[in-house]
Amino acid sequence: MTSLNPGPTPPAPAPRRWRDIAILGGLFGLVLLGLAGLASATGWHDVMTQLGKLGPVQIGTLLGLSLVNYLFRAMRWHIFARKLGLPTTLVQDTRHFLGGFAMSVTPGRVGELIRMRWIRRETGWAVEKTAPLVLMDRAADLAAMALILALGLSLGKGGIAYAAPVAILALVAAFVATRPRLLAGSATLAYRITGLFPRLMARIRRASRSLATFATLRVTAAALVLGLIGWMAEGYAFHLLLVWLGADIGFWMAIAVFTFATLAGGLTGAPGGVGGAEAAMVALLSLDGIPLDVSIPATAIIRVTTLWFAIGIGLIVFPMAERHSLTARGR
Secondary structure: OOOOOOOOOOOOOOHHHHHHHHHHHHHHHHHHHHHHHHHHHHHHHHHHHHOOOOOOHHHHHHHHHHHHHHHHHHHHHHHHHHHHHHOHHHHHHHHHHHHHHHHHHHHHHHHHHHHHHHHHHHOOOOOHHHHHHHHOOOOOOOHHHHHHHHHHHOOOOOOOHHHHHHHHHHHHHHHHHOOOOOHHHHHHHHHHHHHHOOOHHHHHHHHHHHHHHHOHHHHHHHHHHHHHHHHHHHHHHHHHHOOOOOOOOHHHHHHHHHHHHHHHHHHHHOOHHHOHHHHHHHHHHHHOOHHHHHHHHHHHHHHHHHHHHHHHHHHHHHHHHHHHHHHHHOO
């Protein structure tokens, strides 16, 4: 009697990269359309005059400072991966981290969970075991940015209305995300109140059990320092940009405006904070006396050299990460 052989397993369907690229392009177009509308209110000539003040060296400096942010945070991701016990190298972890930027424009940035799929293929670790990496990465970002915002408000001239509550909210979220019992309890409470996303809530509860692994002074301190250096680099880039455009509002105030706008955009839940961050940045600069013919190009340039530069890097690294993960699965 011959046994039925189902034959080789069909290959997994290719990722729908064209759909992701279309979403990215649409969002980018909407942002440009909004900024263009604001620019038209001030006159295109004034905006183009401001843009003409920047040369290749200035643009390269802004991109270089953004790259500092990405690499320092990738190093932090590697520290978390090693502490979790993942058998991955620094090169692997950097590839996963940077490649995930391609999905930054998904709502709530949930698309960045693609990193978990790559790790599962290359190491065999289930998503439930690696999910704490995402939680710790987000919590570390929130904590670092909240501290930077607090410093900016303390040392900068003037102040930003409602910035203190945003900083406190970020710190609370970071605290909850790194406390296993609080996180599990929050997921349970959210499910009981809403009855939504039972699988997601169950995964969060399971993932929370692994968070205790990261609760050491050495890991916490290293993660905080790397996050502070990374986000301060981008804030410094914003300060330099304003100086080059003739709108110096002070180092710490520029840091506070950039950080608050980034946090505010993230809290909206919009993909990549698109729309919310730009609106907050233009509004805050205007409140600080910066005219629209300066605040609009400054906002457009800093977002292109931070968020969209990261997405560009992600789109370059994404195919390599996907190919490496598929090769590892086939071994």
